[in-house]
Amino acid sequence: MKQNSKIYVAGRNGLVGSAILRRLEKGGFTNVVSSDIDDFDLTDPRATDEFFSAEKPEHVFLAAARVGGIVDNDTFPADFIRINLQIQTNIIDASHRHQVDRLLFLGSSCIYPRLAPQPLREEYLLTGPLEQTNDAYSIAKIAGIIMCQSYNRQHGTRFTSAMPTNLYGPGDNFDLATSHVMPAMIRRLHEAKLAGAPVVTMWGTGEPKREFLYVDDLADALIFLIDNFKPTRELSFLNVGTGSDLTVRELAEKIRSIVGYTGKIEWDTSKPDGTPQKLLDVTRLSALGWKAEHSLTAGIEKTYNWYRDQSPGIGGQGRP
Numbered sequence: 001m002k003q004n005s006k007i008y009v010a011g012r013n014g015l016v017g018s019a020i021l022r023r024l025e026k027g028g029f030t031n032v033v034s035s036d037i038d039d040f041d042l043t044d045p046r047a048t049d050e051f052f053s054a055e056k057p058e059h060v061f062l063a064a065a066r067v068g069g070i071v072d073n074d075t076f077p078a079d080f081i082r083i084n085l086q087i088q089t090n091i092i093d094a095s096h097r098h099q100v101d102r103l104l105f106l107g108s109s110c111i112y113p114r115l116a117p118q119p120l121r122e123e124y125l126l127t128g129p130l131e132q133t134n135d136a137y138s139i140a141k142i143a144g145i146i147m148c149q150s151y152n153r154q155h156g157t158r159f160t161s162a163m164p165t166n167l168y169g170p171g172d173n174f175d176l177a178t179s180h181v182m183p184a185m186i187r188r189l190h191e192a193k194l195a196g197a198p199v200v201t202m203w204g205t206g207e208p209k210r211e212f213l214y215v216d217d218l219a220d221a222l223i224f225l226i227d228n229f230k231p232t233r234e235l236s237f238l239n240v241g242t243g244s245d246l247t248v249r250e251l252a253e254k255i256r257s258i259v260g261y262t263g264k265i266e267w268d269t270s271k272p273d274g275t276p277q278k279l280l281d282v283t284r285l286s287a288l289g290w291k292a293e294h295s296l297t298a299g300i301e302k303t304y305n306w307y308r309d310q311s312p313g314i315g316g317q318g319r320p
Ligand SMILES: NC(=O)c1ccc[n+]([C@@H]2O[C@H](COP(=O)([O-])OP(=O)(O)OC[C@H]3O[C@@H](n4cnc5c(N)ncnc54)[C@H](OP(=O)(O)O)[C@@H]3O)[C@@H](O)[C@H]2O)c1
Pocket: 010, 011, 012, 013, 014, 015, 016, 017, 035, 036, 037, 038, 040, 041, 042, 043, 062, 063, 064, 065, 066, 067, 083, 087, 106, 107, 108, 109, 163, 164, 165, 166, 167, 168, 180
């Protein structure tokens, strides 16, 4: 991408979309357009096409999606598959018809089979059954990968996909009903500190292992990929992660020391643990020359500072 290339970021206010916009600004890209649902609905093919006709982007980051936690996915599977298929189809097809040079589609590590060996390598795609609680979402993401690959084969486009691990950072969702593990822990420990609570209860045994990537590092990787990764029929997407994980218990202890909570952490083992480990193999991305800049501690510190500035009291949602 050149500094004056017309770049479109779909999903401006999202965790990922807002990080891509920060990274593009930092990198001196001056011709950037973005949209969110308040501008127009990307499930509407006509509105999407009108936007591409008017803006004529050269490069596209597809970070708009219906995203949610496990309960949300399990409760609204029809919404997850319909909305994601519609958004992807509309943007990918409009990108082809309006001669977009490069497109980057955001997938997720849930594309991999539930019982795939760890760490998860790109070639494990479509080798076994998916986790049932979010299979509608996963199938939509797999369709996006195959759609990009198919347009490349049939139309000679250069559409790529990235599969990030668990993300966190400024702009994350801290609503305890729908948030992921990292923001939920930050909020619980912060509020316990403010309230002087002697004990905080976390879900599960704390034993599962998870990998986390700071969202600004993801944005950096996406720009790196759009420039440096040439998708082929054999390999049209890459994993994006740090390559290392830790137990949820270790994560809680790390957040506790950053937040400065001095009480006790208890584990409610009646609550589900989820899959024992989820770690991406990032050998291919590393071989291209990219690695994450933020340590987990540095990333959590930045995220916590952001959250504290947004929601200094008890009960804040964390999103401005
Ligand atoms: N968060 C993670 O840990 C994670 C991990 C791996 C992969 N990813 C992938 O990264 C991508 C972005 O995720 P995220 O975490 O940034 O999600 P997010 O914070 O929920 O952002 C999604 C964005 O899409 C917009 N959007 C949703 N439906 C739309 C529609 N019909 N028309 C126009 N815009 C619409 C949302 O607008 P509103 O804000 O107005 O609803 C929001 O700006 C997704 O493809 C996701 O699968 C995320």
